Amino acid sequence: AQTVTQSQPEMSVQEAETVTLSCTYDTSESNYYLFWYKQPPSRQMILVIRQEAYKQQNATENRFSVNFQKAAKSFSLKISDSQLGDTAMYFCAFMKHWGDDKIIFGKGTRLHILP
Amino acid sequence: DGGITQSPKYLFRKEGQNVTLSCEQNLNHDAMYWYRQDPGQGLRLIYYSQIVNDFQKGDIAEGYSVSREKKESFPLTVTSAQKNPTAFYLCASSIQGISGNTIYFGEGSWLTVV
Numbered sequence: 001a002q003t004v005t006q007s008q009p010e011m012s013v014q015e016a017e018t019v020t021l022s023c024t025y026d027t028s029e030s031n032y033y034l035f036w037y038k039q040p041p042s043r044q045m046i047l048v049i050r051q052e053a054y055k056q057q058n059a060t061e062n063r064f065s066v067n068f069q070k071a072a073k074s075f076s077l078k079i080s081d082s083q084l085g086d087t088a089m090y091f092c093a094f095m096k097h098w099g100d101d102k103i104i105f106g107k108g109t110r111l112h113i114l115p
Numbered sequence: 116d117g118g119i120t121q122s123p124k125y126l127f128r129k130e131g132q133n134v135t136l137s138c139e140q141n142l143n144h145d146a147m148y149w150y151r152q153d154p155g156q157g158l159r160l161i162y163y164s165q166i167v168n169d170f171q172k173g174d175i176a177e178g179y180s181v182s183r184e185k186k187e188s189f190p191l192t193v194t195s196a197q198k199n200p201t202a203f204y205l206c207a208s209s210i211q212g213i214s215g216n217t218i219y220f221g222e223g224s225w226l227t228v229v
Contacts, residue, residue, distance in 0.1 A: 033216045043152075043203055045220035091157065095209065095216050102173065103148060103209065103218055107157035 002027045004094050006106035013082055014114050020067075021077045021109045023092030029053075031097040034068070034075045039089040039108075048090070051075065053097070079111075087113045118142065121206050121221035127229045128193065128200065136191045136224045138206035144219070147189035148207040151175060152223075158205065164189055193226060201228050 003026045013019040025034070036048040051059045051068050058066050063080045079086055092106040119140045128134045138147065146165050150158040160173030164183040178197025183189055189208075193200045206221040 035218065037220075043205075043223050045205065045207075047218070050217070093218070095218065097216065102160055102163050102171075103207070105150075105158045110155075 002029070002094050002096075002104045004092055004104050004106040006090075006092055006109050008109045009107070010110045010112070012112040012114055015082060015084060017082055018078060018080045019082055019111065021079075021090050021092075021111065023075045023077070023106055025073050025075065025092075025094050025104075027073070027094065029096055033095045033097065034066075035093040035095070036064070036066070036075075036077045037091045037093060037105075038086075039091065040085075040087070045091075049077065082113050084113050084115060087111060119206055119208055119219055119221035121204075121224050123224060124222065125225045125227075127227050129229060131195045133192055133194050134226065136193070136204055136206075136226070138189045138191065138221060140187055140189075140208045140219070142208055142210070142219060143186070144208035144210045145186070146209045147183070148209070149173075149179075149181065149189070149191045150205045150207065152203045152205060161191065161204075199228075200226055202226060 005024045032053045034051045038046045038048050049059050049061045049064050058068050065078045067076045089108045089110050091108045094104045122137045148163040149161040152158050159175050161179050162181040164170035167186050170183050180192045204224045209218045
């Protein structure tokens with residue numbers, strides 16, 4: 001069975017700094033998808049970034065980028081030039097590429113951006 | 116607009132009462148999911164369905180029931196057997212295809228026991 005682990009329950013950084021959120025996972029699958037979701041106080045789940053395991057290149061979306069290490073089963077999220085609006089809960093998630101299986105979420109990291 | 120619609124956004128339940136949360140999607144997704152989120156906690160899977168008329172229990176299915184009679188609809192019933200139902204409930208759907216797998220979420224429903 002797949003598992004997703006986020007080892008940092010809570011983090012705080014100053015505005016404009018760079019912060020990295022950690023995520024590790026365990027799977028025997030060779031092809032899968034990994035996601036980072038942001039959940040602000042409104043509780044809406046917002047997709048931040050998606051990575052396909054068969055792609056070597058790390059995904060990037062503006063100030064958000066990932067460091068995907070397939071062999072180490074690590075999928076960290078880097079937020080550059082952090083902004084107050086980045087304050088939220090961040091969830092890492094795993095999904096098989098194909099087949100009937102559930103989406104697995106980590107327990108989340110609460111990120112505070114300080115002014 | 117395409118998306119997932121959850122209703123109601125806020126619901127109050129009396130002790131011993133069953134209540135149903137609605138989840139409708141017009142994205143033509145095959146798979147749908149229900150998650151429960153308690154304050155400050157992660158998402159726990161209640162039930163999921165990969166196809167019409169079929170669904171599987173998640174990690175915390177006790178006290179809940181679902182149906183999947185139509186592709187676009189996946190209602191969740193919180194029964195009186197669920198002793199601590201006060202929580203935020205999220206419905207999601209996903210598609211698996213050559214363009215890649217994607218997960219979409221509704222805006223959630225707050226359930227409070229009074």
